[in-house]
Amino acid sequence: MRDIAIVSFVQSDCVRDAGAQNEVELIMPVLRKALDAAGIQSAQDVDFTCSGSCDYLQGAAFAFVSGVDPLGAVPPIKESHVEMDAAWALYEAVLKITMGQAESALVYGFGKSSPGELPIVLSQQLDPYYMAPLWLDSISTAALQARTMLDNGDITEKDMAEVVARSRKNAKSNPHAQLKGDVSVDELLAEPTYLSPLRKHDCCPVSDGACAMVVATVEKAKEWGKPYAVLKGIDHRIESHNFGARDLTQSPSTQAAAKSAGVANGPVEVAEIYAPFSHQEIILKRALGLGDDTVVNPSGGVLAGNLMMASGLSRIGEVAMRIIRGDIKRGIAHATSGHALQQNLVAVLEEA
Amino acid sequence: MSASAEVLSQAFTLGYTYTRSTGPVVGRFLTALRDRKIVGIKGSDGKVIVPPMEWDPVTAEALSDFVDLPDTGVVKSWAWVKHPRGKHPLDKPFAWAQIQFDGADIPMIHCVDAGDESAMKAGMRVKVRWAEETIGSINDIACFDPA
Amino acid sequence: MSDQNTEALEPITGIEVPVYLDYNFTAGRATARFLTGVKNGKLLGQRCPSCRNVYIPPRGCCAACGVATEEEVELSNKATVESFTIVHIPIPGNPIKPPYVIANLVPDGANISFLHVLSECKNEDVRIGMRVEALWKDASEWDYAMENIQYFRPIDEPDMEVEEIGRLKDA
Amino acid sequence: MADLAAVVGIGQTKYQTKRKDVSIAGLVREAAFNALTDAGLTWDDIDAVVVGKAPDMFEGGIMPELYLTDALGCNGKPMLRVHTAGSVGGSTAIVAASYVQSGMFKRVLTVTYEKQSESNAMWALSNAQPFSPHLNAGAGGFFAPIIREYMRRTNAPYDVGIKVATKDRLHGARNPLAHLQLPNITLKEVEDSPMLWEPLRFLESCPSSDGACALVISNEELAAQSPKKPAWIRGAAMRSEPTMYAGREQVNPQAGIDCAKDVYKQAGITDPRKDLDCAEIYVPFSWYEPMWLENLGFADVGQGWKLTMEGATSLDEKGDIPWNCSGGVLSSNPIGASGMIRFAEAARQVRGDAGDHQVDGAKLAMGHAYGGGAQFFAMWVVGSEKA
Known part of the structure; x- marks a missing residue:
């Protein structure tokens, strides 16, 4: 791939x-803020637009179709959509830019998860004959994974609580965060289990929102x-759908x-990792x-x-903005999809 | 309340009873379940996979070498559901578990009715509790009982 | 189901899998405002601040300009047929019997059409440019739904020139 | 500049109302395996997989590509899932091609599918959400008024759609994979079929099919090693516009016009009717043939129906620009795959591998797909030569 410039990133x-926000x-x-930050007017000013969303989150087919409405796509634009996290929409944009078909792109992701019972909705990501009919939810599969690690001695519950305490602490400086504050590891460990071995705080919250990014050569x-x-490098891989395998x-x-x-290929000052459960960060x-x-x-x-x-694209955006602000010179970002980290994407970002 | 401030919310159910054709491999497993039996399949490396996969996860080869197995096995990993969700297979606290059938190498996920979390541990033996009526569904296994 | 035993010997080749998910849907602001209007017997469009076109039902933004629409415009009960189809199959969950006319209707004051049922006329008399009006159900039946309008019906006005349908804008 | 890429393998399933003999993965696997076999390759030869399908609700599995990983030999590889409504089959092929055209991958597998018999998704799921400000009259209810407006503008005779419907089914009878096999269909039979959404009759509408279609796309170097003739991708383009906006031209959408211009420019086409040997165009309702003939520049505005009536698009009438020799969407419609089938059939033509529906000596062919309210377009041009 060729080097790609991440020019702006905004998340809600x-x-x-x-x-009542659709x-x-x-x-x-x-979108407005991301375009403004890049100094451009609309999707008309980029060569390609790509988004990521999932119809089932709010229970309507073709959710992405209305996503075209705010783009100002008259005259028509070059546009595509992945039924995945928008980090993969960025990947599609990277392909288009690298092949020389676009010099700039707008990428966005959105999700309104609140209308449904998200862990149960996500149970239908599983094998439609063997697992989905059990309504095996996304927290439960993560809990099985955590138990295996605890039993193996790979991690301790204290390690997991430390991840959460650090998340809450770091989030204090993030104006978009939903859960933040100072909480000690001991306090966390004193909480009852929720879906043992997971405690409620080991699981990410359910959130509504969107994010957008402008990239270019x-x-x-x-x-x-x-x-x-x-953006120096980006790749993604998937694993078997059989957890047992x-x-x-x-x-x-x-x-x-x-x-x-x-x-x-260089020092990693910051890593933004899409770990919906504390043990997965480890x-x-x-x-x-x-290190x-x-x-x-x-x-x-x-x-x-x-x-x-949108969370995957947000991870990349978080690192990009730290570099743009001059806080760091090099960082990496990660995105995931599916249960128990079945599919993963990694991006490497550096200063200009 | 002004008209423009009105929030319109309503519950709705999105759903359909899908008619799935199973193909020979999934069909063979579900047929065995209806007959209250467990069948696995040999992967490319000879490892026995339950439920049978149609294709090997490593080589992608089509699999067809079925193996009959007993309805007993061992828990490899588990998670305790303190507050079952409405759609979960059991309406009282239970464990999800990765269960390796005796004679199998790859575990499957189902639930264990262990009564209490303290009864669960990796390595414990379990046995299928069959549903009262078996119809050819993964839910023909009502759950597993500690054995 | 007559012969359970014979059937039980057949291998399983197909299964029924119920996938029913419960949601609590909340309408978007633009839709909520529109349907609140309909509940009160009014058709409320929204005007694009940029191109000045009026949208019904409003979707929260002008899709051509990509800008939010806020200004509310009360529209007439009168409309013009932009196009139509005569439907010979039933709408699921709708009592109306085929064949019936579904028309793209542009209400006076709006610049876009929506679909609704056209009635009280012979299907073969329906034409593009025809003038129609909304027949509202009794106010006691009004809900947050376009079905508050039972159907549209012809009115005694000359047809609109095809080129003008949906093109008229207030200053 | 983009690297050269070519279709080196094509795999399809037989299209039919219900494939009772396979699982969802089995259906997808069959097309993918056929594509690999056609290309003389194995799973290990594939660097990435791109999957496409229409809404997940048709089969009721969320992001089913996660479950399809093992069926597609994708463990450890990149997997991407595209969804652009009805145009998805075409968009997915274009995204897959970009994996290779970017120089980032050597050889990719792409597969699209729909197993529509798992549900009756069109009706069963369409009314689910509360507070819809729209009346739902089905796809026909959306498209029929647009067709009526086309008829008004052009004064086309009433039987143009009947001609298209008959022609595409006669084409389909030459294609053993086509869902509808109606070798003896007559104009009268189509005309006498029940009216659904006037002016559309039952036989002027597409069927509902189970099916999958797959392509192997490789770079120039590997294409040269391919056992069968490659179909070179000479141009690929996508365009989108919003479903509804004031003043939107629905009969002749700008997105289609722009998309065609873009793909023609890339392929060096100045007169599509002359320069192309045949085309596979997404025509789910009969009248969309004359409408797209104009939209895509094969005929002047208002004149498209004349090409149809003259037989210009008919293989049986030895037309100069046969459209949908495979039978088209009117003969087979597994929605998520339908666009890719168009792209694949265009490639079969320039490979000289289209069996009884081959256009003699076809060198340049177009594949086309559209979706949503005729607002999403994907097109490619493939050739027997690199340039």
Whole structure:
């Protein structure tokens, strides 16, 4: 791939229930801000637009169709959609830019998860004959994974609580976070289990919201005269759908994507990891090969607020904005999809 | 309350009773369940997978070598559901578990009616509790009982 | 189901899988405002601040300009047929009997059409440009639904020029 | 500049009302396996997989690509899922091609499907959400008024749609994979079929099918090693516009016009009727043939129906620009796959591998898909030569 400039990124607040805001009303404000930050007017000013969403979150087919409404797509635009987290929409944009068909792109993701019972809705991501009819929810599969790790001695409950305490603490500086504050590991461990071995705080909250990003070739970004971060590498991999056939304590797909994206080609100052459950952050940190010198999830990560279908792109945006602000020179971001980390994406970002 | 401030909310159910054709491999497993039996399949490396996968997860080869198995096995991992959700298979606290049938190498996920969390541990033996009526569904296994 | 035993010997080749998910749906602001109007017997469109076109039902933004619409415009009960189809199959959950006319209707004051049923005329007399009006159900039956309008019916006005349908804008 | 890419393998299932003999994965696997076999490859030869289908609610599984990983030999590989409404089959092929055209991948598998017999999704799921401000009259209720407006503008005779419906079914009878096999269909039979959404009759509408379609797309170097002739991707384009906006032209949508211009420019086409040898165009309702003939520049505005009536688009009448030689969407419609079938059938033509529906000596062909309220478009042009 060629170097891609991330020029702007905006996400909405993570809220438990966006109420009377529909998709269009969720998307419009973040699109406006992301376009403004890039100094452009509308989707007409980029060569490609791609979004990520999931019809089942709010229970309506073709949710993405109304997502086109706020783009101002008259005259018509080059546009596509993935039924995935918008991090994969960014991936599609990277393909288009690398092949020379676009010099710039608008990428956005949105999700209104509040109308349904999200863990039960997500049970229908599973094998339609063997698992979905059991209504095996997404928290339960994560709990099985955590138990395996605890039984193996890979982690302790204290390790998990430490992840949560750090998330809550880091989230204090994140204006979009839903859950934040100072809480001690001991306090967390004193909480009862929710879906044992998971406690409620080990699980990400349900959030409504959207995010948007403008990317371009480095040449185009320079022409726009805006500061930018450089996307140096991005790759994604999937694993078997059979949990029994996977080693749930490892994430080989993350490891392979990290290798191919070039995570190890330089120091990793910051890593934004899409770990919807505390123990998964530990699996991912290991798969990404991160040491103690890397700051993990300075935003609080998705334990502080999880915009389904947008959280992956948000991780990338969080790192990009830190680079653009000059806080760091190099960082990585991760996105996941499916139960128990079945599918993973890794992106490497550097300063211009 | 002004008209513009009105919030319109309403519960609704999105659903359909889907008619799924099973294909030979899934069909064979569900047929066995209806007959209160467990059947697995040999993967490319000879490992026995339950429920039978249609294709090997590593080589992607089509699988067809079925193996009859007993309805007993061992818990590899588990999670305790203190507050079952409305759609869960059991309406009292239960465990989800990865259960490896005796003679199998790859565990499957189902639930265990253990009464209390303290009764659960990795390595415990369990046995299928069959549904009163079996129709050819994963729910023909009502749950597993500690054995 | 007559012969359970014979059937039980057949291998399973198909299963029925109920997938029913419960949601609590909340209408978007624009839709809520529109349906609140309909509940009160009014058709409320929204005007785009940029191109000045009036949308019904409003969707929260002008899709052409990509900008939010806020300004509310009360529309007439009169409308013009932009196009139509004669439907020969029933609408699920709708009591109306086929064949019936579904028309794209542009209410006076709006710049876009919506679909509704057209009645009180011979199907073969329906034409593009025809003038019609909404027949509302009794106010006691009004809900947050377009079904508050039982149907549209012809009125004694000359047809609108096709080129003008949906093109008229207030200053 | 984009790297060269070519279709080196094509796999389809037989299209039919209900494939009772396979699981969802079995259906998808069959097309993918056929594509690999056609390309003389195995699963290990594939670097990435791109899956497409229409709404998840048709089969009731969320993001089913997660479950399809093992059926598609994708464990450890990149997997992407595209969903762009009815145009998804075409968009998915274009996204898959971009994996190779970007130089980032050498050879990818792409597969699209719909197992519509798992539900009656069109009606069963369409009324679910409360507070819909719209009356739902089905797809026909949406498209029929647009067709009526086309008839008004052009004064086309009433039987143009009947001609298209008959022609595409006669084409379909040449294609053993086509769902509807109606070799003896007559104009009268179509005309006498029940009216659904006037002016659309039952036989002027597409069927509902189970089916899957897959392609293997490779770079220039690997295409050269392919056992069968590659179909070179000479141009690919997508365009979208909103469903509803004031003043929207629905009969001749701008997104279709722009998309065609883009793809023609890439492929060096100045006169599509002359330069192309045949086309596979998404025509789910009969009258969309004359409408798209105009939208895509094969005929002047208002004149499309004349091509149809002259037999210009008919293989049996030895027309100069046969459309939908495979039978088209009017003969087979597994929605999520229908666009990719168009793209695949265009590729079969330029590979000289289209069996009884082959256009003699076809060198340049177009595949087309549209979706939503005729607002999402995807098109490609494939050729027997690289340029």
